[in-house]
Ligand code: B12
């Protein structure tokens with residue numbers, strides 16, 4: 136039996152996105168499944184953005200909170216630390232303090248924090264709301280304007296609030312994250328609605344919603360694989376934006392990242408377990424198609440960078 | 448190449464006798480082409496047809512079992528490339544390496560690590576499945592000694608005997624050949640001798656070559672020597688090579704029915720950096736390895752890998768479910784709280800974990816909703832007020848407790864009025880939405 140390698144080529148390709156203005160970062164652009172450089176072109180490495188907040192991370196578990204203990208009191212210091220000490224390629228600022236159940240910070244205050252952070256860094260910034268649909272549509276509009284000219288990523292636009300957020304991202308030339316809940320059809324639908332407003336499909340990033348290892352990751356994994364296959368094999372432009380895995384916030388709330396070894400001796404060392412949880416979740420999502428990851432623990436990010444080195 | 452339904456039909460008796468359970472020979476042929484039926488079901492096929500069809504209808508990835516008894520692990524039998532198409536069949540085997548050059552105490556520590564690795568997760572028992580003993584010393588007597596020592600300490604754990612030295616292989620197989628180990632293995636230089644040994648001891652044979660082309664011709668050669676249970680290694684070692692070769696092997700087997708690569712794959716993930724080893728192993732789990740060999744088995748790493756393997760290998764059509772019943776958490780008395788949820792295993796797993804965390808002894812009524820989560824079950828009309836009322840009444844729990852209070856998940860607060868209506872005399876309390884608020888909620892009720 137003579138062997139011929141069953142390589143595959145596809146009609147479609149993932150859109151390439153470049154963010155930032157000084158030190159930029161680009162991701163996406165491949166015309167094959169993730170890391171399949173043996174049968175096509177994979178022009179960019181996936182990008183890891185370090186997650187920071189506008190309020191101290193009181194509800195993060197100790198393992199990851201302590202890493203930032205000296206800097207997390209203030210978003211600007213925290214951002215500088217990620218850029219200068221951890222060599223972050225991008226930062227994701229989550230404006231959790233704007234949530235009505237938290238500090239209920241005003242859009243104007245949020246805009247000021249964004250400006251201050253942008254003034255302190257030269258790497259790309261992803262600006263995230265607090266995931267309160269109504270409040271986000273006010274906050275993200277204000278911060279999109281504040282970040283004008285910096286080619287940021289704004290998110291997340293969802294079914295309930297995409298109109299105002301997409302319009303603001305469009306007006307100020309940012310990229311936009313569109314998030315729906317673990318359903319390929321909902322994701323396609325939202326991308327269509329947003330592009331129908333005149334938003335350029337090549338400036339979108341799809342977030343199919345993350346889930347943590349052990350807590351439904353198989354849903355995110357398979358939705359990502361299906362979106363990627365539709366992008367490549369069917370050349371479906373609504374499925375061709377790069378994929379986001381917003382990993383940190385899903386991982387660092389599950390029991391495996393918090394329960395002590397004394398309580399659960401079979402689970403082993405808590406510190407490594409937490410890092411491994413973020414590492415494995417991120418690694419699995421990379422393999423299913425994610426090009427942009429939002430992560431928290433520097434040790435997990437480091438392991439993922441090494442993994443990408445091996446895969447590229 | 449796979450045969451089409453019509454090609455298969457031509458080889459069948461064409462009597463439409465229905466003995467195979469299908470209305471016509473053609474219908475049966477179509478099922479065979481889709482690998483949804485087995486040729487054995489037709490009692491009347493000719494020997495000649497059997498021979499022709501046998502090759503074509505065999506599973507694209509050969510089924511092989513490693514080890515014997517309770518802890519034996521199956522490999523192969525996969526039918527798809529992506530898990531959303533159909534369930535991945537036989538979960539990847541995790542093996543840890545022991546070098547025969549290591550000290551007795553090092554060896555014994557690794558064996559202990561394997562023996563104590565077993566844990567329960569969402570109702571499944573998960574463990575490091577196998578020990579890979581490598582003949583690092585290249586000394587036959589030393590290898591035999593370590594193989595015997597490991598087998599004595601861990602008699603039930605399936606073994607992989609890794610040596611290219613035929614004298615060492617023979618000595619090890621004499622000691623543990625009855626346990627259906629994998630002999631890894633054969634390469635270009637020793638194929639005849641290794642095939643002879645594998646055949647004599649009914650062991651499966653690991654086959655290593657450099658690259659897929661060489662690998663395919665080597666497996667053909669070994670098959671010609673009478674050994675069919677093979678596990679293959681293309682020499683891929685970096686994550687990039689592993690992803691590439693495993694993908695090409697799986698595609699060749701499934702899409703092209705290319706028999707010479709239709710075997711389970713063994714992958715080597717050993718790295719000094721345990722976090723990176725975890726990621727390379729994860730690549731094997733997600734992308735088609737049947738065995739992954741690691742350097743270390745720390746408990747935290749095992750847990751992450753067990754969870755990943757379980758998630759990747761769940762059936763995408765049938766969510767994992769737990770049995771419908773009222774579960775005791777802690778040692779509830781007649782006054783302990785009664786909570787209700789659905790039988791989606793993930794929901795059960797999270798909720799029972801949080802109730803446990805609260806240290807408040809409780810009863811958790813788990814209702815069959817075909818494995819759907821609370822909100823999905825509600826949206827699908829399975830977690831409804833009348834079904835909840837029916838379940839609580841049928842369970843007979845009323846006789847075991849002093850109170851008539853049922854705690855509902857916060858997300859279905861909307862059901863509380865109608866459940867109360869349908870369960871006369873009961874009080875329905877709405878719990879928190881997220882399970883992680885349960886400890887505070889239960890404790891505050893004093
Ligand atoms: C994965 C998923 C699916 C999977 C099913 C997975 C499964 N096994 O259930 C699939 C793809 C099959 C599916 C199908 C559907 N889904 Co669906 N699905 C989801 C999704 C993304 C996650 C569900 C999940 O796994 N949650 C995790 C589990 C652990 O959560 P849980 O059971 O609710 O448990 C939590 C709490 O409720 C609480 N809790 C649980 N029990 C108890 C008990 C007590 C006493 C207390 C206090 C707390 C508590 O603790 C848990 C953790 O905090 C949700 C969206 C979302 N983000 O929630 C939509 C969602 C639930 N689905 C929805 C819908 C509408 C459907 C469909 C009807 C149509 C559709 N859009 O696809 C079908 C119906 C299915 C059918 N057979 O007909 C809607 C429901 C909307 C609504 N409010 O009615 C949601 C919310 C998405 C949305 N926003 O549209 N779905």
Ligand code: SF4
Nearest residue numbers: 463464465467472489
């Ligand atoms: S049992 Fe054989 S002969 Fe009879 S209908 Fe089925 S395929 Fe045809």
